[in-house]
Amino acid sequence: MARKQTPLRPYFETMPEIGKALSEAEIRRSEDNVKLIKEQEDIVAQAVEQVKNAGVPAETIRQKGQMTVYDRIEYLVEPGTWLPLHTLYNPVDNEEGCTGVVDGLGKIEGKWAVIIGFDNKVMAGAWIAGQAENILKVTDIAKRLNVPLVWLTNCSGVKLMEQEEVYAGRRGSGTTFFRHAELNKLGVPILNAIYGTNPAGGGYQGISPTILLAHKDANIAVGGAGIVGGMNPKGYFDAEAAQQLIDATKGFKAKAPGRVETHFDETAYFREVHDTEEGVLDGIKEYMRTLPAYDPKFFRVAEPAAPKYAPEEIDRIVAANQKRPYDVMQVVARLVDNSEFMEYRPDYGPEVFTGVAKIDGFPVGIIGNRQGIFPKYPEYAEGAYAGVGGKHYRQGLIKQNEFVTFCGRDNLPIIWLQDTTGIDVGDLAEKAELLALGQSLIYSIEKTDLSMMCVVLRKGSAAAHYIMGGPQANENNAFTLGTPLTEIYVMHGETAAAASYARRLVKEQEAGRDLEPVIEKMNQMVKDYEEKSRPVYCAKRGFVDEIVSLPDLRNYVVAFTAANYQNPKSITPVHQMILPRIIRG
Amino acid sequence: MASVNAPMEGKVFKINVNVGDKVQMDDEIIVLEAMKMETPIYASDSGTVKEIKVKEGDSVSEDQVLLVIE
Numbered sequence: 001m002a003r004k005q006t007p008l009r010p011y012f013e014t015m016p017e018i019g020k021a022l023s024e025a026e027i028r029r030s031e032d033n034v035k036l037i038k039e040q041e042d043i044v045a046q047a048v049e050q051v052k053n054a055g056v057p058a059e060t061i062r063q064k065g066q067m068t069v070y071d072r073i074e075y076l077v078e079p080g081t082w083l084p085l086h087t088l089y090n091p092v093d094n095e096e097g098c099t100g101v102v103d104g105l106g107k108i109e110g111k112w113a114v115i116i117g118f119d120n121k122v123m124a125g126a127w128i129a130g131q132a133e134n135i136l137k138v139t140d141i142a143k144r145l146n147v148p149l150v151w152l153t154n155c156s157g158v159k160l161m162e163q164e165e166v167y168a169g170r171r172g173s174g175t176t177f178f179r180h181a182e183l184n185k186l187g188v189p190i191l192n193a194i195y196g197t198n199p200a201g202g203g204y205q206g207i208s209p210t211i212l213l214a215h216k217d218a219n220i221a222v223g224g225a226g227i228v229g230g231m232n233p234k235g236y237f238d239a240e241a242a243q244q245l246i247d248a249t250k251g252f253k254a255k256a257p258g259r260v261e262t263h264f265d266e267t268a269y270f271r272e273v274h275d276t277e278e279g280v281l282d283g284i285k286e287y288m289r290t291l292p293a294y295d296p297k298f299f300r301v302a303e304p305a306a307p308k309y310a311p312e313e314i315d316r317i318v319a320a321n322q323k324r325p326y327d328v329m330q331v332v333a334r335l336v337d338n339s340e341f342m343e344y345r346p347d348y349g350p351e352v353f354t355g356v357a358k359i360d361g362f363p364v365g366i367i368g369n370r371q372g373i374f375p376k377y378p379e380y381a382e383g384a385y386a387g388v389g390g391k392h393y394r395q396g397l398i399k400q401n402e403f404v405t406f407c408g409r410d411n412l413p414i415i416w417l418q419d420t421t422g423i424d425v426g427d428l429a430e431k432a433e434l435l436a437l438g439q440s441l442i443y444s445i446e447k448t449d450l451s452m453m454c455v456v457l458r459k460g461s462a463a464a465h466y467i468m469g470g471p472q473a474n475e476n477n478a479f480t481l482g483t484p485l486t487e488i489y490v491m492h493g494e495t496a497a498a499a500s501y502a503r504r505l506v507k508e509q510e511a512g513r514d515l516e517p518v519i520e521k522m523n524q525m526v527k528d529y530e531e532k533s534r535p536v537y538c539a540k541r542g543f544v545d546e547i548v549s550l551p552d553l554r555n556y557v558v559a560f561t562a563a564n565y566q567n568p569k570s571i572t573p574v575h576q577m578i579l580p581r582i583i584r585g
Numbered sequence: 586m587a588s589v590n591a592p593m594e595g596k597v598f599k600i601n602v603n604v605g606d607k608v609q610m611d612d613e614i615i616v617l618e619a620m621k622m623e624t625p626i627y628a629s630d631s632g633t634v635k636e637i638k639v640k641e642g643d644s645v646s647e648d649q650v651l652l653v654i655e
Binding site for chain 2 (some may be wrong): 025324372
């Protein structure tokens with residue numbers, strides 16, 4: 001009889017338990033916290049609703065016999081697996097209120113994919129301002145996670161009234177076709193479901209992926225039929241020119257170029273043509289079945305298990321009052337399988353925790369900030385000041401450097417849980433080498449070839465926001481999530497106002513002038529910082545890739561982890577992993 | 586009788602109870618402030634607040650008695 005087991009069972013099958021059930025008092029005390037979080041969630045939900053309703057009403061599209069991009073996504077992905085990203089992203093605050101593309105992670109035929117589609121409600125899927133950056137974020141995710149990119153193309157080309165906002169430059173819309181080429185070069189397949197009229201840039205959008213499947217009415221072309229010829233422009237328009245244009249347009253009978261008759265029947269670019277919109281998506285599903293993916297058991301170190309404590313309770317744990325501490329291990333206990341965690345050096349660098357957990361049965365590294373006050377720490381400042389949670393000190397930075405390096409060696413994807421106010425400052429901190437140790441952490445991250453996801457649980461501030469695997473870690477950070485409690489800024493508004501106006505206050509007072517105008521400016525600055533650090537603003541500007549409710553974090557963590565282990569480029573045999581042995585000693 | 590002590594140095598930011606109030610174990614009774622962070626102090630027992638030994642704004646040292654519950 002065959003005997004089977006998961007690898008390194010004595011380390012991974014059962015790991016130390018963390019967390020505990022909430023007491024009645026904790027539940028009672030946290031009612032207001034839940035309400036405060038709900039208020040923030042409502043603000044986010046309202047903004048999301050506006051984006052979803054951008055452009056013409058969904059019903060108008062459906063009346064034409066077409067599906068909206070949301071209908072297409074719903075048909076394509078397995079129920080319950082769609083995890084949207086960049087929903088509120090609109091970095092230049094364009095008038096459409098969105099970037100005209102909808103994207104996220106989803107499972108198709110049992111495999112994770114990055115999925116993106118043009119919102120055909122918004123100017124028939126035009127290139128609009130901010131869209132290219134959105135697409136580049138998406139191709140980056142597919143590259144980092146090494147999972148297929150699925151396009152739902154329906155692109156009418158440049159919004160001509162604003163071509164200067166989308167067309168030119170190093171990161172203009174054409175750059176996305178180079179990213180497609182790069183993905184193909186790297187072996188990351190791109191499946192393309194093509195609908196509607198796709199001229200010019202839309203044509204390249206159609207042709208640049210790996211596999212092209214078309215709807216019967218789709219076309220892709222170098223240029224569209226809308227560019228009416230036969231004119232003799234004077235360099236300006238007058239009534240005569242306008243009349244010529246009217247006549248030419250009325251007499252224009254040509255069909256759009258690049259139709260199925262050409263690109264299926266003649267050139268054979270399209271692998272398939274389908275009579276129905278659903279048929280194209282069925283074709284995508286069929287191709288997904290052909291793509292490489294490991295059986296999860298290849299990499300699992302234990303059977304998947306839900307956290308022992310409900311993720312919904314995180315709303316009762318993370319304090320909405322940013323000045324209040326909370327027990328972050330109670331959060332971790334509600335994110336990881338079976339609420340188990342193998343902590344690395346728990347007695348060293350207490351302001352941060354590092355350790356190994358299981359997500360959906362796969363091993364991962366987790367790093368995050370602890371909150372609270374740490375008397376008699378850091379050792380280099382004993383007697384001068386106490387350590388405070390959310391800050392980084394010498395030991396914590398050394399510990400994170402070590403842990404990231406070992407994760408790199410063991411190929412453990414890393415999940416960062418940020419709630420940080422920065423790195424300790426002052427002469428003592430400089431002598432303790434914090435500047436170099438922060439940069440060393442950046443080097444340690446870059447030196448690995450690991451995927452990382454970052455969650456800004458509450459504060460992402462100062463250099464700590466980027467040294468903790470933030471979105472600035474372009475090569476490693478697959479995506480960054482915010483929560484209803486996220487605040488991201490270089491420093492707190494009050495600190496910034498003090499830094500900016502302290503000398504001015506002194507001068508004004510010495511000159512015997514009224515301080516009130518300066519105070520007013522300072523308060524305005526505080527308000528400005530507050531408004532420009534809130535979750536919706538962070539998502540709109542792309543500081544985070546999505547705002548996710550605290551209980552929903554578990555779904556994103558599972559998707560990130562499973563996507564990582566779907567088709568990794570590098571493998572560490574589990575029985576040769578060093579980190580579990582180092583932790584056990 | 587049980588005393589509630591300061592777990593660290595800091596300032597008394599807020600007192601949520603009055604003498605004579607009934608409290609349940611784990612109720613938030615005092616908030617200390619240190620290093621710009623608020624640290625809530627919870628009742629270690631259920632009972633009645635017999636004496637409050639500090640007032641808002643006071644500086645307190647580690648282990649100092651803040652109030653007494655009977």
